[in-house]
Amino acid sequence: MAKAPASFTCTACGAVHRKWSGKCDACGAWNTIIEEAPLSSGPVGRSLGAAKGRVIALTTLATEETPPPRTLSGMDEMDRVLGGGLVPASAILVGGDPGIGKSTLLLQAAASFARKGLKCLYISGEEASAQVRMRAQRLGLADAPVHLGAETNLRDILTTLDAERPDLAIIDSIQTMWTDTVESAPGSVAQVRAASHELVTFAKRRGTSVILVGHVTKEGQIAGPRVVEHMVDTVLYFEGERGHQFRILRAVKNRFGPADEIGVFEMTGGGLSEVANPSALFLSERGQAAPGSAVFAGIEGTRPVLTEIQALVAPSSLASPRRTVVGLDAGRVSTILAVLESRCGIPFAGLDVFLNVAGGLKVTEPAADLALAAALLSAREDVALPPDLVIFGEISLSGALRPVGQAENRLKEARKLGFTQAVAPERTKAEGGEGMALRKLPDLVTFTGEMFGAG
Ligand code: TYD
Ligand code: MG
Numbered sequence: 533m534a535k536a537p538a539s540f541t542c543t544a545c546g547a548v549h550r551k552w553s554g555k556c557d558a559c560g561a562w563n564t565i566i567e568e569a570p571l572s573s574g575p576v577g578r579s580l581g582a583a584k585g586r587v588i589a590l591t592t593l594a595t596e597e598t599p600p601p602r603t604l605s606g607m608d609e610m611d612r613v614l615g616g617g618l619v620p621a622s623a624i625l626v627g628g629d630p631g632i633g634k635s636t637l638l639l640q641a642a643a644s645f646a647r648k649g650l651k652c653l654y655i656s657g658e659e660a661s662a663q664v665r666m667r668a669q670r671l672g673l674a675d676a677p678v679h680l681g682a683e684t685n686l687r688d689i690l691t692t693l694d695a696e697r698p699d700l701a702i703i704d705s706i707q708t709m710w711t712d713t714v715e716s717a718p719g720s721v722a723q724v725r726a727a728s729h730e731l732v733t734f735a736k737r738r739g740t741s742v743i744l745v746g747h748v749t750k751e752g753q754i755a756g757p758r759v760v761e762h763m764v765d766t767v768l769y770f771e772g773e774r775g776h777q778f779r780i781l782r783a784v785k786n787r788f789g790p791a792d793e794i795g796v797f798e799m800t801g802g803g804l805s806e807v808a809n810p811s812a813l814f815l816s817e818r819g820q821a822a823p824g825s826a827v828f829a830g831i832e833g834t835r836p837v838l839t840e841i842q843a844l845v846a847p848s849s850l851a852s853p854r855r856t857v858v859g860l861d862a863g864r865v866s867t868i869l870a871v872l873e874s875r876c877g878i879p880f881a882g883l884d885v886f887l888n889v890a891g892g893l894k895v896t897e898p899a900a901d902l903a904l905a906a907a908l909l910s911a912r913e914d915v916a917l918p919p920d921l922v923i924f925g926e927i928s929l930s931g932a933l934r935p936v937g938q939a940e941n942r943l944k945e946a947r948k949l950g951f952t953q954a955v956a957p958e959r960t961k962a963e964g965g966e967g968m969a970l971r972k973l974p975d976l977v978t979f980t981g982e983m984f985g986a987g
Contacts, residue, residue, distance in 0.1 A: 541568045541721045543749070546759040568716050602788075603699075605644035609797060609806045610637075612833070613768060613781050615789015618645065618700065621739045622788065623732040625706075625760055626781075627746040628770035633779055634745050635659070636803050637770060638702050639668060641743075643676035650699040652677075653692075657684040657708030671803040684718065686711040686727050690734060698740055703731060705745040706760065721759075728760045761785065772799075773892040778813065779804060780893060783833070792896075793833030811838035811949055814891040821919040824911030827951070828903035829922040829942035830895060836938070836945035838922065840890040841900065843907035848884040859889030860904065861896065868905050868927060875931030876980050878909065899936035901927040902955070905976060906983065913984045918953055922946040925957040931976040933957035943968060955979065 540549040542565050547558035555562050602617030611617050614624070628634045639654060646652040656664050661680045668674050679698065683689050686709050693701055703709065709727040710718040717723065728744060735742045746760060748769075761767050765787040772779040781795040796807040807813050815827065815838055824843040829836060841860070848854060857865050865887055872878045885908065889895050902925035910917050924942055926934040939962035943954055947968050954970045956962075964970030973979050 538567050540565050543721055544758075546721055546725070566720070568720060568722050603645060603648055603650055605641055605648060607641060607644045607806060608808070609781065609795030610641055610644070613783050613793050613795040614766065615783070615786050615793070618650075618741055619765070619788045620699070620741060621735055622741050622766060623735045623764040624741070624743045624766040624768065625746055625764045626743060626768045626770060627748050629774075630747050631774070632770055632772055633797075633799055633804060634770050635704055636667070636671070636799075637779075637781070637797070638704060638743060638745060639664065639673065639678075640671060640803055642678045642700065642702055643668070643671075643673040645700055646677045651679070651696070652700045652702070653679045653681060653696060653698040654702045654704070655681040655683055655689055655692075656704045657682070658705060684708050684710060686730060690730065693734060693740060694738070697738065700741045700743070701731075701735075702743045703745065705747055706731075707747055725759050728763050732763045771892070771894070776892050778807070778892055782894075790833055794837075811836070811945055814839045814893060815949065817890060821916040823914045823916045824907055826903045826907040826910060826917055827922045827946075828895065828900050829924045829946050829954070830897055830900060831938050831941065832893075836941045837893070838945060838949060838951075839893050839895060841895075841903050841907045842888045842890055843904075843911040844884075844886040845880070845908065845911040846884045846886075848882055850884070853880075853882060854884040854886070856884075856886045858887065859892065859894050860887055860900065864898070864901070865904065867929070868901055868908070871927055871929060871931055871976060872905060872908065872980075875975075876977050878912070878980065880908075880912070883912070897936070898926040899924045901925065902933060902957070902976075902979070905979070906955075909980060909984055915984055917983070920951050921953040921955065922951045923955045925955070925960075927976055933973060933975055933979070935959045935961065943970065955983075 540552045542556040542558060544561040544564040545559035547556055549565060552565055556564055602619055604611050604617040626634055642652040642654045661682045664680050681692060706724055706728055707719040710723050711726050714722045714726045731742050767785040769782045769784055770779060771782060777799045779797040779799055783791050783793045785791055796810040797804040798807050818840050826841050828839050828841050830839060869880050903923040905927060906917060906923050924936060926936055928934055935957045939956060939960045943962055943965060946954060947965060952967055954964060954968060956970060956972055958972045958974040960972055
Protein backbone atom coordinates (compact mmCIF):
# COMPACT_ATOMS: atom_id res chain seq x y z
CA MET A 533 0.00 0.00 0.00
CA ALA A 534 1.29 3.42 -0.86
CA LYS A 535 2.58 5.49 2.05
CA ALA A 536 0.32 8.43 2.85
CA PRO A 537 1.94 11.55 1.42
CA ALA A 538 3.26 14.14 3.82
CA SER A 539 1.15 17.24 4.07
CA PHE A 540 2.19 20.84 4.36
CA THR A 541 0.33 22.98 6.86
CA CYS A 542 0.26 26.73 7.30
CA THR A 543 1.06 27.56 10.93
CA ALA A 544 -0.89 30.80 10.67
CA CYS A 545 -4.26 29.66 9.33
CA GLY A 546 -4.08 25.87 9.46
CA ALA A 547 -4.69 25.42 5.71
CA VAL A 548 -3.29 22.15 4.31
CA HIS A 549 -1.33 22.21 1.04
CA ARG A 550 -0.03 19.37 -1.15
CA LYS A 551 3.29 21.07 -1.84
CA TRP A 552 5.55 23.36 0.11
CA SER A 553 5.57 26.98 -1.00
CA GLY A 554 6.87 30.24 0.35
CA LYS A 555 3.45 31.84 0.61
CA CYS A 556 0.21 30.38 1.90
CA ASP A 557 -2.51 30.73 -0.76
CA ALA A 558 -5.22 30.61 1.87
CA CYS A 559 -4.16 33.47 4.15
CA GLY A 560 -1.36 35.13 2.21
CA ALA A 561 1.24 34.76 4.98
CA TRP A 562 4.88 34.18 4.04
CA ASN A 563 7.17 31.48 5.41
CA THR A 564 4.48 29.88 7.52
CA ILE A 565 4.15 26.53 5.72
CA ILE A 566 5.80 23.56 7.38
CA GLU A 567 5.88 19.86 6.57
CA GLU A 568 3.87 17.65 8.86
CA ALA A 569 3.44 13.92 9.20
CA PRO A 570 0.10 12.78 7.76
CA LEU A 571 -2.84 12.87 10.11
CA SER A 572 -3.77 9.45 11.40
CA SER A 573 -7.08 8.30 10.00
CA GLY A 574 -7.94 6.02 12.93
CA PRO A 575 -10.26 6.94 15.78
CA VAL A 576 -8.99 10.03 17.51
CA GLY A 577 -9.95 9.22 21.06
CA ARG A 578 -11.85 6.83 23.24
CA SER A 579 -14.42 9.35 24.22
CA LEU A 580 -15.45 9.85 20.61
CA GLY A 581 -18.18 7.68 19.23
CA ALA A 582 -19.94 7.06 22.53
CA ALA A 583 -22.95 9.09 21.46
CA LYS A 584 -22.37 8.76 17.74
CA GLY A 585 -25.31 9.81 15.66
CA ARG A 586 -27.58 10.32 18.65
CA VAL A 587 -30.16 12.97 17.90
CA ILE A 588 -32.82 14.57 20.00
CA ALA A 589 -35.83 16.63 19.01
CA LEU A 590 -35.60 20.33 19.64
CA THR A 591 -39.03 20.29 21.27
CA THR A 592 -37.92 17.79 23.90
CA LEU A 593 -35.27 20.20 25.11
CA ALA A 594 -37.82 22.27 26.96
CA THR A 595 -38.83 19.32 29.09
CA GLU A 596 -35.27 18.46 30.02
CA GLU A 597 -33.95 20.11 33.13
CA THR A 598 -32.82 23.68 32.72
CA PRO A 599 -29.07 24.09 32.29
CA PRO A 600 -27.12 24.63 35.49
CA PRO A 601 -26.54 28.30 36.21
CA ARG A 602 -23.31 30.12 35.46
CA THR A 603 -20.76 30.38 38.22
CA LEU A 604 -19.36 33.74 39.19
CA SER A 605 -15.73 33.71 40.28
CA GLY A 606 -15.99 36.90 42.24
CA MET A 607 -13.27 38.39 40.04
CA ASP A 608 -15.60 40.92 38.42
CA GLU A 609 -13.36 41.70 35.47
CA MET A 610 -13.07 37.99 34.64
CA ASP A 611 -16.79 37.32 35.05
CA ARG A 612 -17.67 40.26 32.82
CA VAL A 613 -15.42 39.10 29.99
CA LEU A 614 -16.87 35.58 30.21
CA GLY A 615 -20.29 37.14 29.61
CA GLY A 616 -21.49 36.87 33.21
CA GLY A 617 -19.62 33.97 34.75
CA LEU A 618 -18.47 30.52 33.72
CA VAL A 619 -20.88 28.41 31.65
CA PRO A 620 -20.74 24.69 32.50
CA ALA A 621 -19.19 22.46 29.79
CA SER A 622 -17.80 25.42 27.90
CA ALA A 623 -14.43 25.54 26.15
CA ILE A 624 -12.42 28.74 26.47
CA LEU A 625 -9.17 29.73 24.81
CA VAL A 626 -6.99 32.35 26.51
CA GLY A 627 -4.30 33.64 24.15
CA GLY A 628 -1.47 36.06 24.79
CA ASP A 629 2.23 36.77 24.41
CA PRO A 630 4.61 34.67 26.47
CA GLY A 631 5.24 36.33 29.83
CA ILE A 632 2.21 38.60 29.70
CA GLY A 633 0.62 36.95 32.74
CA LYS A 634 -1.68 34.18 31.47
CA SER A 635 -0.56 31.60 34.04
CA THR A 636 -0.87 34.17 36.81
CA LEU A 637 -4.37 35.18 35.69
CA LEU A 638 -5.63 31.62 35.38
CA LEU A 639 -4.17 30.47 38.68
CA GLN A 640 -5.96 33.39 40.33
CA ALA A 641 -9.15 32.55 38.43
CA ALA A 642 -8.87 28.86 39.41
CA ALA A 643 -8.49 29.87 43.07
CA SER A 644 -11.50 32.18 42.84
CA PHE A 645 -13.71 29.54 41.21
CA ALA A 646 -12.51 26.92 43.70
CA ARG A 647 -13.48 29.19 46.59
CA LYS A 648 -16.96 29.44 45.05
CA GLY A 649 -17.27 25.68 45.29
CA LEU A 650 -16.16 24.48 41.85
CA LYS A 651 -13.74 21.60 41.67
CA CYS A 652 -10.80 23.08 39.76
CA LEU A 653 -7.85 21.27 38.24
CA TYR A 654 -4.87 23.29 37.00
CA ILE A 655 -2.65 21.25 34.70
CA SER A 656 0.67 22.79 33.80
CA GLY A 657 2.78 21.47 30.97
CA GLU A 658 5.38 24.17 31.51
CA GLU A 659 6.06 24.17 35.21
CA ALA A 660 6.38 21.49 37.89
CA SER A 661 3.63 21.35 40.51
CA ALA A 662 6.08 22.68 43.08
CA GLN A 663 6.73 25.74 40.94
CA VAL A 664 3.00 26.34 40.52
CA ARG A 665 2.60 25.99 44.28
CA MET A 666 5.37 28.54 44.83
CA ARG A 667 3.63 30.95 42.51
CA ALA A 668 0.35 30.39 44.33
CA GLN A 669 2.12 31.14 47.62
CA ARG A 670 3.45 34.38 46.21
CA LEU A 671 -0.06 35.30 45.09
CA GLY A 672 -1.44 34.56 48.55
CA LEU A 673 -3.47 31.64 47.22
CA ALA A 674 -1.65 28.77 48.92
CA ASP A 675 -4.78 27.78 50.85
CA ALA A 676 -7.11 27.79 47.82
CA PRO A 677 -8.67 24.35 47.19
CA VAL A 678 -7.21 23.97 43.67
CA HIS A 679 -5.88 20.62 42.44
CA LEU A 680 -2.57 20.82 40.60
CA GLY A 681 -1.08 18.57 37.96
CA ALA A 682 2.08 18.67 35.86
CA GLU A 683 1.56 16.65 32.71
CA THR A 684 1.91 16.95 28.94
CA ASN A 685 0.63 13.60 27.70
CA LEU A 686 -2.95 14.10 26.61
CA ARG A 687 -3.89 10.47 27.23
CA ASP A 688 -2.82 10.77 30.88
CA ILE A 689 -4.61 14.08 31.21
CA LEU A 690 -7.87 12.68 29.82
CA THR A 691 -7.61 9.69 32.15
CA THR A 692 -7.08 12.03 35.09
CA LEU A 693 -9.98 14.25 34.03
CA ASP A 694 -12.22 11.21 33.62
CA ALA A 695 -11.35 9.98 37.10
CA GLU A 696 -11.46 13.36 38.85
CA ARG A 697 -14.42 14.86 36.97
CA PRO A 698 -13.55 18.48 37.83
CA ASP A 699 -15.97 21.32 37.08
CA LEU A 700 -13.14 23.33 35.56
CA ALA A 701 -9.86 22.17 34.03
CA ILE A 702 -7.16 24.63 33.02
CA ILE A 703 -4.60 23.41 30.47
CA ASP A 704 -1.46 25.58 30.51
CA SER A 705 -0.49 25.58 27.70
CA ILE A 706 -2.06 23.82 24.71
CA GLN A 707 1.27 24.07 22.86
CA THR A 708 2.98 21.77 25.36
CA MET A 709 0.38 19.00 25.04
CA TRP A 710 0.96 15.99 22.81
CA THR A 711 -0.98 12.93 21.81
CA ASP A 712 0.48 9.70 20.42
CA THR A 713 -2.12 9.51 17.65
CA VAL A 714 -0.28 12.32 15.86
CA GLU A 715 3.36 11.91 14.89
CA SER A 716 4.55 15.51 14.82
CA ALA A 717 6.22 17.38 17.69
CA PRO A 718 4.33 19.16 20.50
CA GLY A 719 3.43 22.70 19.49
CA SER A 720 2.95 21.77 15.83
CA VAL A 721 -0.32 22.57 14.12
CA ALA A 722 -1.39 18.93 14.01
CA GLN A 723 -0.68 18.34 17.72
CA VAL A 724 -2.37 21.53 18.86
CA ARG A 725 -5.40 20.74 16.72
CA ALA A 726 -5.67 17.13 17.90
CA ALA A 727 -5.14 17.99 21.58
CA SER A 728 -7.64 20.87 21.48
CA HIS A 729 -10.17 18.71 19.70
CA GLU A 730 -9.97 15.95 22.30
CA LEU A 731 -10.15 18.36 25.22
CA VAL A 732 -13.09 20.28 23.76
CA THR A 733 -14.88 17.01 23.01
CA PHE A 734 -14.27 15.91 26.58
CA ALA A 735 -15.68 19.20 27.86
CA LYS A 736 -18.90 18.80 25.91
CA ARG A 737 -19.40 15.12 26.77
CA ARG A 738 -18.55 15.20 30.46
CA GLY A 739 -19.75 18.67 31.43
CA THR A 740 -16.32 19.90 32.48
CA SER A 741 -15.40 23.44 31.47
CA VAL A 742 -11.93 23.66 29.99
CA ILE A 743 -9.72 26.69 29.64
CA LEU A 744 -6.90 26.26 27.13
CA VAL A 745 -3.94 28.62 27.35
CA GLY A 746 -2.36 29.46 23.99
CA HIS A 747 0.83 31.36 23.30
CA VAL A 748 0.63 33.88 20.51
CA THR A 749 3.19 34.05 17.74
CA LYS A 750 5.05 37.17 16.66
CA GLU A 751 2.39 37.75 14.02
CA GLY A 752 -0.24 37.94 16.74
CA GLN A 753 -1.91 34.61 16.12
CA ILE A 754 -2.35 31.68 18.43
CA ALA A 755 0.54 29.49 17.32
CA GLY A 756 -0.91 26.60 15.38
CA PRO A 757 -3.56 27.86 14.66
CA ARG A 758 -6.86 29.50 13.99
CA VAL A 759 -8.55 26.13 14.02
CA VAL A 760 -8.50 26.19 17.82
CA GLU A 761 -10.48 29.44 17.73
CA HIS A 762 -13.22 27.72 15.73
CA MET A 763 -13.39 24.78 18.11
CA VAL A 764 -13.94 26.67 21.35
CA ASP A 765 -16.95 28.66 22.57
CA THR A 766 -15.03 31.65 23.81
CA VAL A 767 -11.76 33.23 22.73
CA LEU A 768 -10.11 35.68 25.12
CA TYR A 769 -6.92 37.61 24.47
CA PHE A 770 -4.74 38.82 27.28
CA GLU A 771 -2.95 41.93 26.06
CA GLY A 772 -0.72 44.65 27.37
CA GLU A 773 2.58 46.36 26.91
CA ARG A 774 5.45 44.61 28.67
CA GLY A 775 6.67 47.91 30.15
CA HIS A 776 3.20 48.89 31.42
CA GLN A 777 1.46 47.35 34.36
CA PHE A 778 -1.98 47.41 32.66
CA ARG A 779 -3.30 44.15 31.27
CA ILE A 780 -6.47 43.86 29.22
CA LEU A 781 -8.48 40.67 28.89
CA ARG A 782 -10.55 40.99 25.74
CA ALA A 783 -13.30 38.70 24.46
CA VAL A 784 -12.91 38.39 20.68
CA LYS A 785 -15.45 35.61 20.35
CA ASN A 786 -18.06 34.52 22.84
CA ARG A 787 -20.98 32.17 22.25
CA PHE A 788 -22.33 33.02 25.69
CA GLY A 789 -21.99 36.78 25.90
CA PRO A 790 -21.06 39.97 24.14
CA ALA A 791 -17.80 39.98 22.18
CA ASP A 792 -15.52 43.00 22.56
CA GLU A 793 -16.03 43.03 26.31
CA ILE A 794 -12.88 43.91 28.20
CA GLY A 795 -11.58 43.33 31.71
CA VAL A 796 -8.78 45.52 32.98
CA PHE A 797 -6.10 44.33 35.38
CA GLU A 798 -2.95 45.74 36.85
CA MET A 799 0.15 43.56 37.31
CA THR A 800 1.54 44.06 40.80
CA GLY A 801 4.10 42.28 42.94
CA GLY A 802 1.26 40.22 44.37
CA GLY A 803 -0.23 39.17 41.04
CA LEU A 804 -3.02 40.72 38.99
CA SER A 805 -5.40 43.10 40.68
CA GLU A 806 -8.65 44.18 39.12
CA VAL A 807 -9.19 47.72 37.92
CA ALA A 808 -12.76 48.69 38.59
CA ASN A 809 -12.47 52.12 36.98
CA PRO A 810 -10.34 51.83 33.84
CA SER A 811 -10.99 55.42 32.68
CA ALA A 812 -9.35 56.85 35.78
CA LEU A 813 -6.39 54.53 35.27
CA PHE A 814 -5.93 55.34 31.58
CA LEU A 815 -6.15 59.05 32.21
CA SER A 816 -4.01 59.00 35.36
CA GLU A 817 -0.76 59.46 33.44
CA ARG A 818 -2.05 62.56 31.72
CA GLY A 819 0.03 65.58 32.62
CA GLN A 820 -0.66 69.22 31.87
CA ALA A 821 -2.67 70.05 28.77
CA ALA A 822 -0.28 69.59 25.85
CA PRO A 823 -0.68 69.93 22.09
CA GLY A 824 -1.52 66.63 20.41
CA SER A 825 -3.60 65.19 23.23
CA ALA A 826 -7.35 64.53 22.97
CA VAL A 827 -9.60 62.58 25.34
CA PHE A 828 -11.92 60.12 23.63
CA ALA A 829 -15.10 58.96 25.35
CA GLY A 830 -15.29 55.38 24.10
CA ILE A 831 -17.31 52.26 24.79
CA GLU A 832 -15.57 48.94 25.36
CA GLY A 833 -18.05 46.09 25.36
CA THR A 834 -20.81 47.24 27.67
CA ARG A 835 -19.08 50.00 29.59
CA PRO A 836 -17.70 53.44 28.83
CA VAL A 837 -13.93 53.89 28.91
CA LEU A 838 -12.19 57.24 28.52
CA THR A 839 -8.78 57.18 26.86
CA GLU A 840 -6.24 59.73 25.77
CA ILE A 841 -5.26 59.78 22.10
CA GLN A 842 -1.81 61.29 21.57
CA ALA A 843 -0.48 62.63 18.28
CA LEU A 844 2.86 64.02 17.21
CA VAL A 845 3.36 65.75 13.87
CA ALA A 846 6.86 66.66 12.72
CA PRO A 847 8.51 67.74 9.45
CA SER A 848 9.68 64.71 7.52
CA SER A 849 12.87 64.15 5.61
CA LEU A 850 11.41 61.11 3.87
CA ALA A 851 9.89 60.98 0.41
CA SER A 852 6.86 59.17 1.84
CA PRO A 853 6.45 60.47 5.40
CA ARG A 854 6.06 58.10 8.33
CA ARG A 855 2.65 57.08 9.64
CA THR A 856 3.28 55.26 12.92
CA VAL A 857 0.10 54.16 14.67
CA VAL A 858 -0.16 52.26 17.97
CA GLY A 859 -3.53 51.17 19.37
CA LEU A 860 -5.59 52.52 16.48
CA ASP A 861 -6.47 51.20 13.03
CA ALA A 862 -3.82 52.47 10.57
CA GLY A 863 -6.33 52.38 7.67
CA ARG A 864 -8.73 54.56 9.62
CA VAL A 865 -5.93 57.06 10.34
CA SER A 866 -5.09 57.29 6.60
CA THR A 867 -8.76 57.90 5.80
CA ILE A 868 -9.00 60.72 8.33
CA LEU A 869 -5.78 62.30 7.08
CA ALA A 870 -7.28 62.23 3.57
CA VAL A 871 -10.56 63.77 4.77
CA LEU A 872 -8.67 66.53 6.61
CA GLU A 873 -6.69 67.23 3.48
CA SER A 874 -9.42 67.20 0.85
CA ARG A 875 -12.47 68.44 2.83
CA CYS A 876 -10.81 70.88 5.23
CA GLY A 877 -7.78 71.87 3.15
CA ILE A 878 -5.33 70.91 5.92
CA PRO A 879 -2.47 68.97 4.30
CA PHE A 880 -0.22 66.50 6.11
CA ALA A 881 2.09 65.95 3.15
CA GLY A 882 5.75 66.28 4.14
CA LEU A 883 4.89 65.64 7.80
CA ASP A 884 5.62 62.53 9.84
CA VAL A 885 2.61 61.47 11.91
CA PHE A 886 2.81 59.41 15.11
CA LEU A 887 -0.35 58.32 16.94
CA ASN A 888 -0.72 56.43 20.17
CA VAL A 889 -3.42 55.44 22.65
CA ALA A 890 -2.14 56.00 26.18
CA GLY A 891 -2.16 52.98 28.50
CA GLY A 892 -1.86 50.33 25.77
CA LEU A 893 -5.58 50.04 24.99
CA LYS A 894 -6.57 49.16 21.41
CA VAL A 895 -9.36 51.42 20.20
CA THR A 896 -11.38 49.96 17.33
CA GLU A 897 -14.57 52.04 17.42
CA PRO A 898 -15.29 54.41 14.50
CA ALA A 899 -16.53 56.77 17.22
CA ALA A 900 -12.86 57.58 17.88
CA ASP A 901 -12.55 59.35 14.49
CA LEU A 902 -13.25 62.85 15.77
CA ALA A 903 -10.93 62.56 18.78
CA LEU A 904 -8.27 61.22 16.45
CA ALA A 905 -8.72 64.17 14.09
CA ALA A 906 -8.66 66.55 17.08
CA ALA A 907 -5.36 65.09 18.32
CA LEU A 908 -3.85 65.38 14.83
CA LEU A 909 -4.99 68.98 14.40
CA SER A 910 -3.89 69.95 17.88
CA ALA A 911 -0.42 68.54 17.19
CA ARG A 912 -0.20 70.15 13.77
CA GLU A 913 -1.36 73.59 14.94
CA ASP A 914 0.62 73.25 18.20
CA VAL A 915 -2.44 74.27 20.18
CA ALA A 916 -3.52 72.36 23.27
CA LEU A 917 -7.19 71.38 23.62
CA PRO A 918 -8.97 72.32 26.85
CA PRO A 919 -7.98 69.74 29.50
CA ASP A 920 -11.61 69.18 30.57
CA LEU A 921 -12.89 68.36 27.06
CA VAL A 922 -14.02 64.95 25.79
CA ILE A 923 -14.70 64.16 22.15
CA PHE A 924 -16.54 61.43 20.25
CA GLY A 925 -18.07 60.98 16.81
CA GLU A 926 -17.59 59.21 13.51
CA ILE A 927 -16.31 61.08 10.44
CA SER A 928 -17.75 60.18 7.04
CA LEU A 929 -15.78 60.54 3.80
CA SER A 930 -17.68 63.73 3.01
CA GLY A 931 -16.39 65.26 6.23
CA ALA A 932 -19.80 65.13 7.92
CA LEU A 933 -19.99 63.97 11.53
CA ARG A 934 -22.13 60.92 12.19
CA PRO A 935 -23.71 60.30 15.58
CA VAL A 936 -22.61 57.19 17.46
CA GLY A 937 -24.34 54.85 19.90
CA GLN A 938 -24.49 55.15 23.71
CA ALA A 939 -23.82 58.91 23.76
CA GLU A 940 -25.60 59.15 27.12
CA ASN A 941 -23.23 56.61 28.70
CA ARG A 942 -20.16 58.30 27.27
CA LEU A 943 -21.21 61.68 28.65
CA LYS A 944 -22.12 60.21 32.01
CA GLU A 945 -18.68 58.64 32.40
CA ALA A 946 -17.02 61.92 31.38
CA ARG A 947 -19.08 63.86 33.97
CA LYS A 948 -18.13 61.32 36.60
CA LEU A 949 -14.44 61.95 35.91
CA GLY A 950 -14.78 65.71 36.14
CA PHE A 951 -14.95 66.70 32.47
CA THR A 952 -17.09 69.76 31.81
CA GLN A 953 -17.07 70.10 28.02
CA ALA A 954 -17.88 67.71 25.21
CA VAL A 955 -17.95 67.83 21.43
CA ALA A 956 -20.15 65.39 19.52
CA PRO A 957 -21.88 65.10 16.11
CA GLU A 958 -24.95 67.19 15.44
CA ARG A 959 -27.61 64.49 15.59
CA THR A 960 -26.38 63.01 18.87
CA LYS A 961 -29.42 61.96 20.90
CA ALA A 962 -28.24 63.06 24.32
CA GLU A 963 -27.82 66.19 26.34
CA GLY A 964 -24.76 67.29 28.27
CA GLY A 965 -26.54 67.24 31.60
CA GLU A 966 -25.66 69.16 34.69
CA GLY A 967 -22.18 70.71 34.66
CA MET A 968 -21.42 69.54 31.12
CA ALA A 969 -21.45 71.87 28.11
CA LEU A 970 -22.13 69.74 25.03
CA ARG A 971 -21.45 71.23 21.61
CA LYS A 972 -23.02 69.41 18.67
CA LEU A 973 -21.29 70.06 15.36
CA PRO A 974 -22.40 69.12 11.82
CA ASP A 975 -19.06 68.51 10.12
CA LEU A 976 -15.29 68.48 10.37
CA VAL A 977 -14.90 71.90 8.75
CA THR A 978 -17.02 73.50 11.49
CA PHE A 979 -15.03 71.55 14.08
CA THR A 980 -11.63 72.74 12.85
CA GLY A 981 -12.95 76.29 12.59
CA GLU A 982 -14.34 76.30 16.13
CA MET A 983 -11.46 74.52 17.83
CA PHE A 984 -8.48 75.94 15.98
CA GLY A 985 -9.76 78.90 13.99
CA ALA A 986 -8.59 77.07 10.88
CA GLY A 987 -10.48 75.56 7.98
P1 TYD B 1 3.15 34.49 33.63
O1 TYD B 1 1.80 34.36 34.25
O2 TYD B 1 4.13 33.41 33.92
O3 TYD B 1 3.05 34.70 32.07
P2 TYD B 1 2.57 33.69 30.90
O4 TYD B 1 1.93 32.52 31.55
O5 TYD B 1 1.62 34.52 30.08
O6 TYD B 1 3.79 33.34 30.12
O7 TYD B 1 3.70 35.91 34.10
C1 TYD B 1 5.01 36.20 34.05
C2 TYD B 1 5.28 37.64 34.34
O8 TYD B 1 4.44 38.21 35.32
C3 TYD B 1 6.69 37.75 34.86
O9 TYD B 1 7.40 38.63 34.00
C4 TYD B 1 6.58 38.27 36.24
C5 TYD B 1 5.21 38.87 36.31
N1 TYD B 1 4.61 38.69 37.64
C6 TYD B 1 4.45 39.79 38.45
O10 TYD B 1 4.82 40.91 38.13
N2 TYD B 1 3.85 39.62 39.68
C7 TYD B 1 3.44 38.40 40.11
O11 TYD B 1 2.89 38.29 41.23
C8 TYD B 1 3.62 37.27 39.25
C9 TYD B 1 3.17 35.90 39.66
C10 TYD B 1 4.19 37.46 38.03
MG1 MG C 1 2.66 30.57 31.58
